Amino acid sequence: MSGKNNASQTLFRFVSLRNPQLTETKERNLGFIHRPKGVTGAFDTAVAGKSSRASKLSEMTNAARTFSNSGFETEKKIEEGEFGKLLIIGRxxxxxxxxxxxxxxxxxDYYSHLIDNYKELTADGIKIFSTLWNNxxxxxxxxGDFYVKEAISHVLMAIHIGFAQSMNLADPEIIKANGGKPLEKALDGKIVLPKFLFSEDAVTAGSVSSRAASGTSANALSARTSQRLESETQALLSANKALHQKEALEKLNAELEKLQKKYYKSSxxxxxxxxxxxxxxxxxxxxMYERKLAEIESKITEDTPxxxxxRMYEELKRYEVAPFQFSYKNEINLPDLKDKLSPESFDIFIKLFAEFDHQKASEEAIKDGIRILSDNTLRIGSQNITLDDELESYxxxxNIVGSHISSSMQTALENSPLQQQQYVNLAGASVPVVQSTARTPMAYSFYSHNTYGFSGAGGFVNFSFEVADSSWSVASAKIIAASDTAGSFEENFSNIPVINDKITLPTCLINxxxxxxxxxxxIIFDNGSKASADLGQLYPKEDISLTGMLTLKRGVVENPEEPENVKIQKRRNFGIKRLGVADYLKVVQSVHAYVPGEVSNIENVMASELRHKSSVARDYSEITDTTSKSQETEKISDTTKTSRTDMQTEVAKELEKQQSITAYAHFSYNPGYRLDIGADYANNTAQHDSTRQAVAKSQEITERALERVLTKVSEERVQKIIKEYTETNVHEFDNRGKVTETDDADAAQPKHITGVYRWIDKKMKNQIYNYGVRTMFEFMVPEPSRLHRLAVAVSKAQVLTAPxxxxxAPERAWTMPNPKSATIEQIQHWAQIYGVQLTDMLPMKKDQNIGRQDIKIDGDDGIRALGIDIIDNYTAKSATITYGHNRQKHGFLGNKTQALNFSNFNGGMLRSASTDTYVSIRTAGPIGTNITGHYDYAFRGENLNGCYFAFNFKCELSEAYILNWKTENFNAIIKAYEDAYQKFLEEQKRLDEEQKAKEAEAKERQGNFYRYMEHDTLKHxxxxxxxxxxxxxxxxxxESTNALKDNTRMDNFEVYLNDNLDQYAALAKFMEQAFEWEIMDYTFYPYYWANRKSWQEFYLTESMDPLFRSFLQAGMARIIVTVKPGFEAAVQFFMETGIIWNGGAVPVIGDPMYMSIVDEMRQPTGVPQGKYWITRVxxxxxxLQDSSTGLPVDPLHPLPLFREDYPENCENREELVFETSFRLDTEAQLTHSDGATTLPKELTTIFNK
Known part of the structure; x- marks a missing residue:
């Protein structure tokens, strides 16, 4: 058996990635229709004279407005004109x-009239070509008109055939560039658009300031977005106002406490x-008075009448001195307050403790200023403003300021929404739920609040804006402002994080x-982008709320104030790379020859020997496994039936093994079975090198698979398998005197016979075939799962809310990092949230009265101390002292001054002096104090017989008590939070287990679901x-419908039918049909290629599906998509110009690389790729060696041998077989014998049954 073997099989398929083989792009390549040299027009002039910052396409568009297309208005005019016959041929x-x-x-002939003897275009030829090409x-x-464009292209095709015929088609260079049939290639010519016109030059356009160079984008907000932003701003306004008021009151409180201390010290x-x-x-x-008094006292005796x-004391009155009198300014007096309080605090103080028309006073204060009329009255314009009469001391x-601070804090808490993270269980893992609030990136909200103040400014500004994701955190923000009170100034902020896809600046421009x-x-973002907004001049007499869009500067410049060299608007296609072409290859395997292998068995029959050999096979169900994994067999056969493992299965396993190496990060999506192993080894190689590498790779795969087959076969040859069945085979070897006919007596004697059995090996021919070429594009997508994460939205019934x-806590009104910084209002609110029963708190304020304490002095002028104990857990904040005293000597000594010096509780002394005998009831205070626990009250008498004191203290809870109370309840709240969080984790675990159980039941279905999620997100x-x-x-x-409007119902739903819909539909069709999305390949790179701030988020992502987990954790994705056959030119035209081709033959832009791809797309499919190679299986x-094959075959070729006609195409030529090793030996052939059998009778009886 010899000849061609048509029984072949595809061993495996794979893809080889490479750069295109650079094609011949000169005129002699007839596969392309170029614009002839010297042919120019109005569009060339427009592009050549364009400004440094204009694009070529925009300049040509402008030139087209004045271009005259006379004679080419319609297809009919072309048919009826001078190019009519050429149009018919072109069609x-x-x-x-x-x-x-x-x-x-x-x-x-037509083309020959356009050229001269040197085959250069004549003036008429240039004119004709200029007319055609310009139109x-x-x-x-x-x-414009699709049919006119097609008609002109057909005319150019027809003229191109004339150009081809004008060349020497037998020239070897022409044949080399176009193949053996150049004219046929010319018939398939592609029109090449001039690169000068359609490919933007990435050249420096000049030096301009960076402000002008940076690309900007700013769009007007929709009415719905503006309304949403304003409503969100209003929702937070009350909290912001309350917090601002609280901070202002705290500032006033601190300043009043300082003034109080200064007052007591100064008094x-x-x-x-x-x-x-x-x-x-x-x-x-x-x-003198003391001397006279001493003289009188020395003269007075017991006997003196x-x-x-x-008389003597009356005489002493002439020497009396007026008693010491002391008075000091009131504690609360407007001159001091105006001078020593900050303007903002003075405003708040007057508003708290006086009643007047705020707006009128604010307006009049600008014109007339403030005049202080008395300690408690001031005048602003026509208003006299008097402080509350009950306000007597600091x-x-x-006390009043403190109560207002508490109420402001309470208001802030009530109006600050508590942000709580919610989780949903997806596929057995808890996934944070992204808030479903719609966001418009770069949409800002500006709110200025102005309080009417008459001694200074009293407003603030809140500024926030929305961003796409957490990568838009703010590195720095600078506010440049000018106001009527502060002049020109700047405020700077830095490191502002994204919270719920929103940036909120701290309250700014305060007062x-x-x-x-x-x-x-x-604004400068951490991702390098910049944004700005200029709101112009505002007049915030009342609250102002504004919304708009930030101007985003995508071009980041190192030194924004320095000039930079700017590259004009070439469509750069950032993130996209044209890889080249993908060869779709397959390895086809066919039998080349059967060759003898190793010795498998030897049968020896001695001379004159009769031997019977039988094998019994009985079906036996027992299988014995031992720890040594040994098996015994009882099987003796004359031959072995084939049961070899198919080579193709082993190759598939080997490919699967290779694929599993990168399976964690690589997946080829295809509803059908497809293997792609080429992406790892063929980068930046041309066709020849790619072919060599593809052959080498395929050989490696088949050789490795062959090693597995060899190993398997080796194991099978020594394997012991118990197979017992009821089939009995008996072989009779009879060598008793069976000799060949011969005249040689010695030769006629019986001889020993040896039968050698050989294994049969196959030699397989392997050939790579190319069955298609695709253009490839590579996309590098950072954070590929981000769109999926932002889109996660689930039913509330499945949501767990994390405590x-x-x-x-994210809101500053709620945050209490420790007991000391926590407010009582915050603790009360958190206790209500977590259901904590707060410990009883003593009353915040309490009066303590210490009754009359009489002290006997008896003229002792020394310092004494009266022990006072303030109520436990309280601090006396003010004291009113009631006191009295009487002089030491009575009667005639009544004219001597008596005085009581006593403490003012602030380190100073008060004095009460009198010449009266009794000072019965006097009052001092209220005096500001700050005493706790036991206090030794100091006093000293002068000429006193005795005195008394009574005290009234206004007490407040002590700081130590409040801190202890806050600590105790703070710890209780934290414990309640931890218990709630533990319960949340347990509930989360329960749901996880439930989901895992459900997932186990539908693992395959979920796997497909995940693949579609990955596919659609990456495709987006x-x-x-x-x-x-x-x-x-x-x-x-x-937005093609009114579906999202609030009032849309089924009866008023509509689709917006306009030109925009047609353009959008054309875009959708092109994007969906031009690429082979269903077989795109993607590789996921780990989390550390994502934004640094997202590392933890990605790293901690879990999914039960390993590929989906790789998708969620990926910091970057490499996606390779092939172009659908027939769309290559349209895709390239779109990539270069951004224009979707509207049908017809697509011209080629003069890019040598792409022209090479176009040329390769014309190559036929199904042709051998490289040289074939031989493998032995x-x-x-x-x-039986030297014995019959048992088949009726050609005696010269008992086993198949398929000779190769072109052995030079074989990679390993020495493996080829040209002559068979088998011969048909008729003398050694097994034949039937009519002689009686020598088998025992019982065996023949069994067989005859």
């Missing part, structure tokens, strides 16, 4: 109809100074504007890359 060429001799002769370019630029110092002055001014008189005593003021404000903000840790990213825009609603996400077949 036949486009339909691939055969041209007759007359038509070929016509186009040849063709006009139709492409304007996307005591004034008292000391005044008393010292009194002593100095009356020193001589006082000394009363009349004499009275203690009174501080820095009044009636006029100019506002501009400049919020009070220590890290790729299409956005192709459009080079994620956010433009006219490219992706066009063992079988389990055996044959």
């Amino acid at each position: 036949k060429i486009s339909k691939r109809e055969e041209l007759n001799a007359n038509e070929l002769s016509y186009v040849k 063709y370019i006009f139709q492409i630029v304007t996307q 005591y110092q004034a008292y000391q100074n005044e008393y010292a002055r009194y002593q100095e001014e009356n020193r001589e008189a006082l000394e 009363e009349e004499e005593k009275n 203690s009174d003021a501080l 820095k504007f009044r009636a006029s404000l100019a506002f501009r903000i400049e 919020v840790d009070p220590r890290t 990213n790729c299409i956005a890359y192709l459009l080079q825009d994620y956010l433009n609603p006219n490219t992706l996400g066009y 063992p079988t389990t077949l055996t044959i």
Whole structure:
């Protein structure tokens, strides 16, 4: 058996990736129709004279407005014009109809009239080509009449055939460039658009300032978005106002406490100074009085009559000195407050403790200013403003301010929404639920709040804006402002995170504007982008709420103030790379020859020997396994039946083994079975190198698979298998005197016979065939799962809400990192959230009265101390002292001054002096104090017999008690939070287990579900890359219906039928049909290629499906998509110009790389790729050496041998077989014998049955 073997099988398929083989692009390559040299027109002039910042397409569009297309207005005019016959021929060429001799002769003669003897275009030729090409370019630029454009292209095709015939088609260079039939290639010519016109030059356009160079984007907000932003702003307004009020009150409280301390210190110092002055001014008189008094006392004895005593004391009155009198300014007095309080605090103080028309006072204060009329009255314009009469001391003021701080904090808490993270169980893993709030990236909300103030500004500004995701965190933000009160100034912020896809700046411009404000903000994001907004001049007499879009600067410049070299608008296709071409290859295997293998068995029959050999096979169900894994067999056969493992299965296993190496990050999506192993080894190679590598790779695969087959066969040959069945085979070897006919007596004697059995091996021919070529594009997508993460939305019934840790609550009104910083209001709110029963708190305020304490002095002028114990857990904040005293000596000594010096609780002393005998009831205070626990109250008498004190203390809970109470309840709240979080984890675990059980039941279905999710998300990213825009609603996400309007119902639903719908539909059809999305390949790179701030989020992602987990954890994805056959030119045209081709023959832009791809697409499929190679595969077949094959075959070729006609195409030529090793030996052939059998009778009886 010899000849060609048609029984072949496809061993496996694979893809080889490579760069295209660079084609011949000069004129002698007849596969392309170029615009002839010297042919120019209005579009060339427009492009050559374009400005440095204009694109070529825009300049040609402008030129098209004034271009005259006379004679080419309609297809009919072309048919009736001078190019009518050429149009008919061109149409036949486009339909691939055969041209007759007359038509070929016509186009040849037509072209010959356009050239001179040197085959250069004449003036008329240049004119004709200019007319055709200019009108063709006009139709492409304007996307005007489709049929006119096609007609011009057909005319150019016809003229191209004439050009081809004008060349020497037998020239070896022409044949080398076009193949053996150049004219046939010319008939399939592709029109090449001039690269000068349609490919933007990435050259430096000049030096301009970076502000002008950076690309900007700013769109007007829709009414719905503006309304949403305003409503969200209003929802937070009350909380912001309350927090601002609280901060202002806290500032006032701190300033009043400082003034209180200064007042007590200054009043005591004034008292000391005044008393010292009194002593100095009356020193001589006082000394005289003391001398006279001493003289009188020395003269008075027990016997001195009363009349004499009275006379002497009456005489002493001439030396009396007026008693010391001291007065000081009131604690609360407007001059001090105005001078020492900040303007903002003074405003708040007056608003708290006086009643007046705020708006009127604010307006009049600008014109007339503020005049202080008295300690408690001021005048602004026509209004006299008087403080509340009940306000007598700083203690009174501080109590009222404290209550307002508490109420402001309560308001802030009530109006601040608590952000709680929700989780949903997906596929056995808890996934954070992204808030479903619609976001418009770069949409900002500006809110200015202005409080009417008459001594200073009293407003603030809130500014926030929305972003796409967490990668848009703010590195720095600068506010440039100018106001009527602060002039020009800047405020800077940095490191502002994204919370719920929103950036909220800290409250800014606090108390820095009044009636006029100019506002501009400049933002630099961590991802390198910049944004800005200029709101211009504002007049915030009342609250102002504004919304708009930030201007986003996508071009990041290192030094924004320095000039930079700017590259003009070439469509760069960022993130997309044209890889080249993908060869779809398959390895086809066929039998080349059967060759003898190793010895499998030897049978020896001695001379004159009769031997019987039998084998019994009985079906036996027992299978014995031992720890040594040994098996015994009882099987003796004359031959072995084939049961070899198929080579193709082993190759598939080997490919699967190779694929599993990168399975964690690589997947080829295809509803059918498809193997792709080429992406790992063929980068940046041309056709020849790619072929060599593909052959080498295929050989490696088959050799490795062959090793597995060899190993398997080897194991099978020594394997012991118990098979017992009821078949009995008996072989009789009879060598008793059976000799061949011969005259040689010695030779006629019986001889020993040896039968050698050999294994039969197959030699297989392996050949790679190319069955298609595809253009490939590579997309590098960062954070490929981000769109999926943002889209996660589930039913609330499946959502678990994670408890919020009070220590890290996102809203500042709620955050209490530790007991000391926590407010009582915060603890009460958190206790209500977590159901904590707070421990009882003593009353915040309490009065303590200490009754009259009489002290006997008896003229002792030393310092004494009266012990006072303040109520436990309280601090005395103010004290009112009631006191009295009486002099030491009675009667005649009544004219001597008596004085009581006593503490003011602030380190100073108060003094009460009198010449009266009794000072019965006097009051001092209220005096601000800050005493806790036991206090030794100091006093000293002068000429006193006794005194008494009574105290009234206004007490508040002590800081130590409040801190202890807050700590105790703070710990209780944290414990409740931890218990709630533990319960949340347990519930989460329960749902996880339930989901895992469900997943086990539907694992395959979920796997397909995950694949579709990955596929659609990656496809979305790729299409956005192709459009080079994620956010433009006219490219992706066009609003084609009124479905999302609030009032849309079934009876008023409509589709917007307009030109935009047609353009959007054309875009959708092109994107969906031009690429082979269903077989795109993608590789996931780990989390560390994502934004650094997303590392933890991606790293901790879990999914029960390993491929989907790789998708969720991927920091970057590499996606390879092939172009659907027939769309290559349209895709390339779109990639270069951004224009969707509207049908007809697509011209080729003069890019040598792409022209090479176009040329390769014309190559036929199904042709051998490289050289074939031979592999040797063992079988389990055996044959008797030097014996019959048992088949009626050609005696010269008992076993198949398929000779190769072209052995030079074989990679390993020494493996080829040209002559068979088998011969048919008729003498050794097994034959039937008529002789009686020598078998025992019992065996023959069994066989005869």
